[in-house]
Amino acid sequence: MLRSLDIRDILIIDRLELDFQPGLNVLTGETGAGKSILLDSLGFVLGWRGRAELVRTGAEQGEVTAVFDLREGHPAHAVLAEAGFPETEELILRRVNTADGRKTAFVNDRRTSGDILRRLSDTLVELHGQQDDRGLLNTRGHRLLLDDYAGAGALLSSTRAAWRAVGAARKALEQAEAGLAAIREEEDFLRHATTELDALDPQPGEEAQLDDRRRLMQAAGRIREDVSRAHAALGYDGAEGMISDAIRWLDGAADQAEGRLDAPLTALARALTELGEAEQAVADALESMEVDPGELERVEERLFAIRGLARKHGVAPDELGDFAERLRTQLAALDSGAADLKSLQAALATAEAAYDSEAAKLSDLRRKAAGKLDRAMAKELAPLKMERAVFATELDDADPGPEGRDAVAFTVATNPGAPSGPLNKIASGGELSRFLLALKVCLTGTDSGITLIFDEIDRGVGGATADAVGRRLESLAHKGQVLVVTHSPQVAARGAHHWQVAKRVSKGATLSQVTPLEGTGRVDEIARMLAGDTITEEARGAARALLEG
Incomplete structure (x- = not known):
């Protein structure tokens, strides 16, 4: 207020x-x-x-x-x-x-x-x-006014919810159709790529392992000759033989050296032991450097195949497995897409049926309220000296929306048999005022x-x-x-x-x-409105009669 x-x-x-x-x-x-x-x-x-x-x-x-x-x-x-x-x-x-x-x-x-x-x-x-363009003459608000008159709040809420459900179901279907169409465009690529990846079956970390193996095999070919020479120099024909000869010679002379050769003999024995361990380690290394040219070729071929696929698909070599899984998932979606679309189409049909039901209930409620409003308007117009006028609430089909699928317009025919039309197009100024007042009386509840x-x-x-x-x-x-x-x-x-x-x-x-007017001041103002500038006692009497009536 x-x-x-x-x-x-x-x-x-x-x-x-x-x-x-x-x-x-x-x-x-x-x-x-x-x-x-x-x-x-x-x-x-x-x-x-x-x-x-x-x-x-x-x-x-x-x-x-x-x-x-x-x-x-x-x-x-x-x-x-x-x-x-x-x-x-x-x-x-x-x-x-x-x-x-x-x-x-x-x-x-x-x-x-x-x-x-x-x-x-x-x-x-x-x-x-x-000039009631903010209120009852605005046809865009007639549906809202009729809904308020009909008490359609609960039904409007359920219709809006059903409309949102239709929108969600349609969006899900459209997204699935678009996604499926995109996958179908790449189906040949997907099937070829997954076949290629499945045949190679790259494993996480394999590329690094193959690269290390390849480097080692390539290095072995370059250093094996030097390692072989070192192994010969350490063997019996080399250092081992010479130390052995030295021990034999010194051992023969030790009895006459009065202990002076004991320490050298002990040291040479230790050296011979260490030399044997070194020679064995070099022999093991030399054996590990035995390179099978066929194996090097196989390692390089697989390494290059993994790297080639990684470059082709724009992923890191270790991500090829995950990439292949994504492609398989897309293919699975393609293979199951028809069934998924049928499910989504059924969901949309169910949502549309629910919306149609709620919209139909709302239309029925509006039609009943429109008839009730038309009858109420007829009663209100009669005392306003417009008993020959015909007020009608027209409902037409409209595009479906959150508030149903009805277009509502208040129309009037000022005389029986005359064409009806919008209030502000048919009624004169005085008639329009009375129409608006009658309509407001009917539409205003509490x-x-x-x-x-x-x-x-x-x-x-x-x-x-x-x-x-x-x-x-x-x-x-x-x-x-x-x-x-x-x-x-x-x-x-x-x-x-x-x-x-x-x-x-x-x-x-x-x-x-x-x-503010009260008492005689109010009587005089109403008398002025009745008689004009000159207020007579007759006008005051008429004013009092109006106030008492």
Whole structure:
């Protein structure tokens, strides 16, 4: 509910503070007094697009502050939470416009964007007038209005869930088909490559082992001659024979050397032992260097084959095994692809059937609600002197979507037998106002927490019709808060709270002021609306009769 509106230095308003109440609030005044400025100011603080120049002449900046009371569960709480604002029962919106055109917005004294203001405004205020492009005349919102009227929330949720399931199933099928098509394009390559890799069967670490073996075999061929010579030099025909001869000769002379040859003999015996070990080790090495030319060829052939496949497929030699496994997996997917596609196609068909069922239920609910709304509108139009008009809620097929497959449009024929069409194309200004009012009465159930504003929606009607308009506005106000800008005394008399908007001249400047009316002041204002500038006692009597009625 809009609790207060504070306007400073906006157009012809210098300072204005308005405290609104629940129920029907009416604003009256002569044409040009500034009633539309109040709506412009409210629209400005709510982020609506409006006049470019709002700052009062001579002022540095204009400012508007609106205070709203938010009940528990009000949809504005969700917008505030998403924008990072703490939950509160009081919402203060403030917007400043400097003389050079800069605009700054605040929510509960925290700076915010115009987009946040507009999103909040959608949950706070609903404006209706003869140019109702934000509300009931916008055909894009008719389906939503009908769904609210039908109480289709649960069914809409299940339909949206079914639509998401269809989308997920279709995406899975499309991805599988695309993946299978890509594999099919490479089937020949995959089969040839896996056959080639399976035949070679490279093992992790094998390339390094083969390379080491090849290097060793190549080196053995180069050094074997030197090792063979060394082995001969160590053998009996070489060092071993000479040491043996030396031991024999020294041993023969030892008895006559009086012990002087014992140590050399012991050392030579040790040397002969070490020499034997060395000779055996060299012999073993020489034996290991026996290179089979055929084996070297086989090692090189396999090594080059592994490296060639690695280069061909752009992987490291040790990754060939994993690469082959990936190719086998792709081939397995290709071989089982037909069965997988059938499973995914069945899943999509199941999801589409579930969506069709939910969408059909939603269409049926909408058709029933449309009939109910049409009957309710017929009852509402009769007191508004439009009993010959025919209101119809038309449902047409639309492309399937998350909200079903129905297009909804409110149409009207102003006379029996006349062609029907959109409200704003068929109805005249006065008729349109009454259609919109009747439609709003029918569509508004319980208090939604939204302040309804009607801007001269009673224009072009008078007498009993204006009285019917006023009574319907009063009925709407019982469910929440309604603000009405009106020139109709019959409508003004139905208000629970009344403000008069007037111009005054102060120090050569024209300013707008708003005065709350009660008692005789209210009687005089309604009398003025009935009689014009000259208020007679007869007009006052008629005003009292309206207020008492």
